[in-house]
Amino acid sequence: MALVLLASFIGSFGAVFLKAGAGRLHRNPMTLLLNWRLACGVGFFLVSSFFFVLGVRRGELSVLYPMVALGYVWTMFWSRLFFGEPFTRHKFIGIGLILLGIVILNLGNR
């Protein structure tokens, strides 16, 4: 389970780099290929999937897969930190429900 949570943490950095890189795209396709931020984003996703695979080797998928939703929580913090996106009531309620859901789901773990 710790590995899946680690994967969701690393994957959330992937999203940050994709967002940072996407803002610098222009019509020229070379801007897509020579964009180090996008490359970093893809790199983080690859590392994240490596840990995810190790994480789901043991245990029930029905418990482990929904843990990926924790990535939404990390992403909200990075969006605030790096892109200045505000916390809103909807975000707090949404994140709270996701965390509560993850905790309850774990109670159902064999």
Next chain:
Amino acid sequence: MSTATPPTLVRKSFRFSRRQSIALVFFCTVFGAVAQVLIKSGANVLASASPLAMLTNPPLVTGYGLYGISTVLLVLALRDGELSILYPVISLTYVWVTFLSVVFFKDSVNLYKIAGVSIIVTGVAVLGKDKSR
């Protein structure tokens, strides 16, 4: 020549209607869930914890390929659709994965799991409703 499409229509890039976007996202969730099942079956028979073992594992590679296709379709759907409508649909993936885990891996079903997944799905739906976007 009279049936040829006017040049203005040819140049216009393709757009999905709201209904098409929702249908597309729905297929993405099914694809994504099947991909997870393949990834799990691959992980179950993984020879060693190395990147090479992962790249030479057919169910894993197929699963990630499917996952890639599903992501590209999702990006297309998100381009044209409203996030507040599409987010709740996206979170259906959790429901399919739970269902398929019971069918294929004989995972247990209990009240905690059903409640947990339902609450997570609601949470993702509420995130999509955020008005600051």
